[in-house]
Amino acid sequence: MGNRERIIETTLRLMNELGAEAVGTNRIATETGVSPGNLYYHFSNREEIVHTLFDALEDEFHDVLQRDVVRPLPPERIAAFYLRTFDLAWRYRFFFNGTLGLLRRDPVLAARYQGLQRWGIAELGSIAAGIAEDGNLTHPRGAAGIASLALGTWLIWSNWIGFLQISGITDIQRSDMTAGINQLFDVIAPYLEPEFEAAIRECIANQWAP
């Protein structure tokens, strides 16, 4: 693996561990085992490394939100979908933890992230609408209710890992993640058919997407 790839990998690791704002180019270079000069040979500045990481996040995000989301939506597929989204949020946690700080200093990234977020929330809405069309979800408030579910689940999803870290949980366990998924699911559950909900809960408890 070339230095460029190793720099990207080190940056992701360090920013996840320490937070994006605490990781400088000198440190990235040292921990990668290259010189600062070499880092600036591969990237024109620090922002460009973060952009590259965002490219990867974006790709994986699009993939996760579309791969398993094919009607009909049985409990296993829905559970697998949520497990994957939480795994993604974990692997790029530096981004979701410090989003606002990152976006304030980088208008280009801000615009890209806002697009991703809009698309993500809309996609969560489509999934909920799909479950409703399958006859497994009934929201008394119709389209507005579905939109609220989408936004409510987005807020919990995008902030769950940050919440764990703020709470002082240093090494996050599998159980902390399933707790988050169940927390997210509590928002949707009141509108699901009871057997359907139970089936999803069981899938969540028994599997974990690596």
Next chain:
Amino acid sequence: MGNRERIIETTLRLMNELGAEAVGTNRIATETGVSPGNLYYHFSNREEIVHTLFDALEDEFHDVLQRDVVRPLPPERIAAFYLRTFDLAWRYRFFFNGTLGLLRRDPVLAARYQGLQRWGIAELGSIAAGIAEDGNLTHPRGAAGIASLALGTWLIWSNWIGFLQISGITDIQRSDMTAGINQLFDVIAPYLEPEFEAAIRECIANQWAP
């Protein structure tokens, strides 16, 4: 008003506008209209200013979560309570937006914040339990369900303003805040008596705690 108070005020304003990590002591001093030396006469370091702001947040937080929370809990009191909590989150938004970054560099603050958070979530649970004892809320999952409501509403409350800012909304309107309160309420609503919910929604729409 003395320089000490003006420094605190300026710090709160700047950190809310620009994010805590972007605000240095030089800038605080300049915008307050005092010298860096004078700032360090009043505070031994930058952390101490943030601690002082946290003291104020803590006081107001305890006040808000206890003042209006006296049984029985009629719709007006509940609505007023939530309006006040959102107002608080707005006035100290720098803290909730960049919590993790702040806590990583300041273990003392981290411990204090974790205590506040634990207490806040427990208090939200007590409020929900109080509504249930008044006969206006029925959660099929009992105590576990109440705990989930408390955590779910905490997550939305503490992240709503950050979400607005990340979304690119620069000047937050009253309507953006009521949208957040309604979003938070959507988590509780499925378990409320319908007339009770309607009464709260109307209070939320019609008042605003300054």
Next chain:
DNA sequence: GTCTATAAGCAGATAGAC
């Protein structure tokens, strides 16, 4: 209490040798 001037350290980024 308040100021000016400055120390000490670290950040991002560049020049030029190899």
Next chain:
DNA sequence: GTCTATCTGCTTATAGAC
């Protein structure tokens, strides 16, 4: 492609005059 050495600009914090 990779290195060493360095520049510039910023930060927190202090010394000492007034």
